[in-house]
Amino acid sequence: MKKLTILLFAFAAMLLCGCEAGEVQRRIVVHALGIDPLGDGYEVSYQVFSGGTSSEQGGPVDASESTVVTLLAQGRTLYETEESLRLRTGKEVFMGDVELIVISDELKDADLTEFLRYFRIADIYLGVNVVYCRGSAGDLIGQKLNQGSATALLLKGVVETAIDRDRACSSRIIEISNTFSDGGSAAVIPVLSLEKEGGKSEDSTVTDVTLGVFESLLITKDGFAGEIGEDAAMGIRLLRGDASEMSLEVEAGEGIAAVELKNLKIKRKISIDGGAPLLKVAIEGIYDVRSAQEGVSEDEISDAAEKQLLYLCAQGFEALKSSGKDFIGLGKLLEKYEQGYALRQNGDFGGAIEGLWASVEAKLKKY
Amino acid sequence: MRSDKKISAGQLMLMLFLARIMHTMIFKASHSASGAAMMLGLLCSTAVEAVLAIPAVWYFSAGGSDPVKEISGKYSSAVRFLYSAYFAVIAGGTVALFAEFLASEFSKVTPPIVAALLLMLAAAYCACLGIEGLARAATVVFWMFAVLFGLMAAVNEGGFDLLNLRPFSPEDSGSFWDYFTESLSSGWWLPMFCVLAVHLRKGAVKAAYGYLALKFVTLETLLLLVTIVLWRYVDVIGYPIFALGAYAKTDFIERFDAINMLIWAINCTLVLGIYLYICSGSFKRPKPAALLFAAAAAAFGIVEYKNGLRFDQPWFLGFKLAGVALLGVVLPSAAAVKLLIKRSAAK
Secondary structure, three states: OHHHHHHHHHHHHHHOOOOOOOHHHHEEEEEEEEEEEEOOEEEEEEEEEOOOHHHHOOOOOOOOHHHEEEEEEEEOOHHHHHHHHHHHHOOEEEOOOOOEEEEEHHHOOOOHHHHHHHHHHOOOOOOOEEEEEOOOHHHHHOOEEOOEEOOHHHHHHHHHHHHHOOOOOOOEHHHHHHHHHOOOEOEEEEEEEEEEOOOOOOOOOOOOEEEEEEEEEEEEOOEEEEEEEHHHHHHHHHHHOOOOOEEEEEEEOOEEEEEEEEEEEEEEEEEEEOOEEEEEEEEEEEEEEEEEOOOOOHHHHHHHHHHHHHHHHHHHHHHHHHHOOEOOOHHHHHHHHOHHHHHHHOOOOHHHHHOOEEEEEEEEEEO | OOOOOOEOHHHHHHHHHHHHHHHHHOOOOOOOOOHHHHHHHHHHHHHHHHHHOHHHHHHHHOOOOOHHHHHHHHHHHHHHHHHHHHHHHHHHHHHHHHHHHHHHHOOOOOOHHHHHHHHHHHHHHHHHOOHHHHHHHHHHHHHHHHHHHHHHHHOEOOOOOHHHOOOOOHHHHHHHHHHHHHHHHOOOHHHHHHHHHHHEOOOHHHHHHHHHHHHHHHHHHHHHHHHHHHOOHHHHHOOHHHHHHHOEOOOOOOOOHHHHHHHHHHHHHHHHHHHHHHHHOOOOOHHHHHHHHHHHHHHHHHHHHHOOOOOOOHHHHHHHHHHHHHHHHHHHHHHHHHHHHHHHHHO
C-alpha cells in the first residue's frame, strides 16, 4: 500500500512539471499593444520578442533590443486581430506580459469600455497603463528614437516617469474601469507624443525624434470629452489630491529658478455655500532649489512656487468647468461631506460642476 | 461517532476558519455594494453568530461530550444522518462553486468536472486519514493562506482611496441586509463545531470565539482592501480574494493567479475532506462511507454546476440557514438544557 501511495505521488509530481522545454516557443509573448483604426475594424501592432537561437533550443529567451519585432494583425474586433495573429503564426498569443497599451487618437471616440473588457478577457495585468498617441500607434511602437528602439519598457518608462513626476494622470486599466463605473466620471488619459527636434545634423546615426507626454485626453464612457495640456494635467493631480512630487520652473523676482517639490500633502473638503458646492484645497509641502539665477532670494522662490501651484490648480479647474465632467472625484467628495446634496444630484454631477467654486491655499517650506 | 479527544482548540479554530475562507474564495460577487454596508453587515452577522454559539459552547465547556447522543439517545444514528446529509449538500455546493471558478478563470487548463472529481477523490482520501491528520494539515494550509493573503495585501499596486469608504446611508440598507443574510447563512461552522468539538481536548470557548475573531478580522480586512483599493473592479473579476491577487505583483512574482490556484485547490481538498469526515464519521465503517458520500456530493455538485444553481439562490440560502438553526443552535440548546437538568437532579 505504501509503495502504491509513493508511486501515485511520484506520478502526480510528474504532472506538476508544467511546461516542457519547448512550450514557451509555442507562444507569442506580447510586450506592447498598439491599436489603430482600419476601416470598420482595427489594425493591432503586437510588439513581441522574436526569440533567439538559445531559446529555440529551450534556453532563456533573448530579450535584448535586437530581438524586438512588431507583428501586425487586422480584424473587426480586438479579439479577431488576436485570432488572426494566432492563425498566421500557429502560436498561442500570451498577453500576460503586456507592459503598455497605446491607442491611436483617431480612436478617441471609440467605445473604450469595449477595449477594457477585451483587456480583461485577454488576461492583461490590471496595472498596465493605457495611453493615446497622436497618429499611428503602430508607427510609434516600431519607431527608432534617440533613446533606442521604442521597446515596451522604454515606452512604459516614459509614461511612468511623467506620471511619477505628476505631469500626467495615472491611467491603469483598473483605474479607467473604476472611473467609468462611477457615473459621470471622466478618465484623464496621457497622450504619448513623438516630437521632432529641429536643427539636428544629417548624420544617419542620429535620429531627430524624441518621445514624451505633453498632453492628455479626457475620455468618458460615451467617448471623447476634451483635451488638456501638461499644466492642466498637473492641476488635476493637485485638485484630485494625489500629487506627491513635482519639478517646477518658476519666475522669481527678476530671475528664474528650478524647484523640486516633495512630500506634498493635499487636504480636500467640500461644502455647500449659497446653494453651490465650494471645494477647498489646502496644499502643504517642502521645496528644494535645484538652480536659481543670481540675485533671486529664497522668499521670492517660495512665493513664486506657491503662486505656480495656484496657477496649476486654476488650469485644472478651468479644464474641469469647461468639460463639465467629474475627473477629480467630486461626486465621492460630495457623498462624503454633503450626502443630502449628493443624493439630490442622482449620480449626475454635471450641475454641481457648473456651479462649483474652488478655494486653494498653498504653503511650502524650505527642505 | 468516534469520541476520542485528539485535537486542540487552535486546530479546531483553524479548521472552521479554512471552511469559511473557502466559501469566501469561491463566492462570486454578483452585485455592487458600498464598502460600509458590507462591513457593517459582517459586523452584525458576527455578533449574531457569537450569540447563537452560546448553547453549543456552553455545552462543551460544561463537560458535555456529545450533544447528539445527549439529546437523541438510541435514535442518535438518525440525527447524525441529518448532519451527514447537510454536509454532503454543503460539500456538493462547494465543489459546484469551485468548478464554476475554474471554468471562469482557468478555462484553458483542466475541464472543471474532471477537476471536481479529482478533488473529491483526494478529499475522500483525506477524510479517511482521520481527524488528527485533517487538523494537522489545517495548520499548514492556514499558514500558506496567511502568507499568501499578507503578501498580496502588502504588494498590492493600488493606491488607497479613502473616499470609496463613504458613510452608511439609508440607500445602502438593501445591500446591508443582503450581505447580512449571506454572511449569516455561511455560518455552518456552528453545526461543524457541534460535530468536531467532540474530539476537542479542551478550550471550546477559545475554539469558537477565536474562530469568530479570526474570521471577522480577516474578512473585514479583505472588505476594506476591496473597497479602498479595488473598488468596482471586483464586480468585473467577481472573486474578491482573486481580485486582490490580480492587482499585485513583486519583482519575482509577476502573477499571483497560479499561486492562488494552488492554495485554493489544496484548501478545497482539505475542507471537502473535513466535510466528508463529518458525513462519514458516525458510520461503523467510515472509509467506505466517506467514498459513498464523496460520490454523492460530487454528483450533486456536478448537477448543480451544470444547471447553474448557485449557493446564493433563495432556496439554498433557506436550506443553509435552516441547517445552521436546527443543527447548530436548536439541537445543542436542547442538549445544554438536558445537561443542566441532569446536573440539577444529581445535586
